[in-house]
Amino acid sequence: MGNQGVTSGWLVGRVSGQEIEQVVGQVNGQGKKQGKGQDKGQIVGQAWGQLVAGFLFSKQISGATENTLQWFKYILMVYQTFHQTRIHPLHPLTECSPTCVQKYLAWLLERGRKLVTLNAHYRVLHTFFRWLKEIGLVEENIVEKVKRPKPEAALPRTVTEEHFAAALRLLDPSKPQHIKYITILTLLFDTGARVSEVLGLRWGDIDFNQRLIVLRGKGRKERVVPFGRVVAGWLLKYLSLNPPAHQDDLVFKTSNNTPISKRNLLRFWHNLQKKAGLKPLPLHGLRHGFARAWLMSGGDAFSLQLILGHTDASMTKRYVTLWGSDLQKKHMLHSPVDRLLRR
Numbered sequence: 199m200g201n202q203g204v205t206s207g208w209l210v211g212r213v214s215g216q217e218i219e220q221v222v223g224q225v226n227g228q229g230k231k232q233g234k235g236q237d238k239g240q241i242v243g244q245a246w247g248q249l250v251a252g253f254l255f256s257k258q259i260s261g262a263t264e265n266t267l268q269w270f271k272y273i274l275m276v277y278q279t280f281h282q283t284r285i286h287p288l289h290p291l292t293e294c295s296p297t298c299v300q301k302y303l304a305w306l307l308e309r310g311r312k313l314v315t316l317n318a319h320y321r322v323l324h325t326f327f328r329w330l331k332e333i334g335l336v337e338e339n340i341v342e343k344v345k346r347p348k349p350e351a352a353l354p355r356t357v358t359e360e361h362f363a364a365a366l367r368l369l370d371p372s373k374p375q376h377i378k379y380i381t382i383l384t385l386l387f388d389t390g391a392r393v394s395e396v397l398g399l400r401w402g403d404i405d406f407n408q409r410l411i412v413l414r415g416k417g418r419k420e421r422v423v424p425f426g427r428v429v430a431g432w433l434l435k436y437l438s439l440n441p442p443a444h445q446d447d448l449v450f451k452t453s454n455n456t457p458i459s460k461r462n463l464l465r466f467w468h469n470l471q472k473k474a475g476l477k478p479l480p481l482h483g484l485r486h487g488f489a490r491a492w493l494m495s496g497g498d499a500f501s502l503q504l505i506l507g508h509t510d511a512s513m514t515k516r517y518v519t520l521w522g523s524d525l526q527k528k529h530m531l532h533s534p535v536d537r538l539l540r541r
Contacts (some may be wrong), residue, residue, distance in 0.1 A: 261418045273322040296343040313349030355479050357487035365474045381432040388429045390488030404444030415507040
């Protein structure tokens with residue numbers, strides 16, 4: 199796979215199950231003889247690469263995003279390097295054991311990685327070995343026999359309304375470049391959208407009459423999310439300065455007409471907060487901030503889950519738990535039974 203990007207690098211993943219089995223058979227000495235100048239270690243490396251490529255391709259056609267594919271690829275490359283340098287250079291993937299995974303997680307911990315990172319690596323390995331089992335290359339998912347690292351849930355780094363307003367005061371609405379960033383940041387805070395969802399937004403995804411946008415989240419799942427009057431005003435102002443040629447044009451682009459990178463937006467937000475004398479919070483903190491504001495103003499948890507695009511209620515429940523005291527105060531004001539007694 200070399201240094202190729204995911205999009206081109208794992209197109210070699212268009213391999214059949216028979217081809218994958220042939221590569222594994224070569225590693226196990228059951229297939230064709232090794233070529234001249236090619237030792238077993240080289241063939242093992244090729245086999246790992248082929249299997250990872252096949253896995254990535256299967257995830258692509260299942261709807262995984264490019265970011266997810268890059269994350270899978272990175273972790274599997276780290277695991278492969280560890281296994282071939284610390285366990286055995288000639289062991290194919292099909293001979294990995296639960297002990298291999300345990301040693302890998304221990305190695306990450308020794309290198310100062312946090313439990314949340316170990317948990318992320320565990321989940322990727324679990325998904326990968328489950329796929330190996332599904333295509334019949336292993337009899338069991340070895341990761342299932344390893345206890346999953348359970349990190350302590352850290353409090354979300356949340357952007358409050360006051361923090362957000364203090365940062366945006368530094369932006370000049372008369373400058374076209376500032377208008378773009380005002381629009382992006384207010385849209386993030388007003389909808390609870392993920393950064394990648396907003397940066398991937400196209401003009402045809404916006405319904406100005408109903409004030410609705412179509413967001414494409416994890417697994418390319420679509421959802422419709424409302425936005426407020428203030429954001430509508432900024433979008434229209436930004437539109438007047440950047441009229442699109444087509445409905446499928448990206449909404450937010452650089453001055454060179456290229457997509458805005460997530461890294462550049464993160465850097466802009468970080469520097470803006472520092473200039474405002476604020477402790478920098480992550481861009482994802484705007485999403486947490488939306489959830490906090492929604493619940494504190496009386497919004498219901500079910501609607502919040504739909505807006506945020508959570509596939510299960512666990513994160514939404516956590517939001518409710520974090521800001522439960524605020525909800526209790528609101529209940530004291532709006533309790534129907536208490537209001538009856540006050541009559």
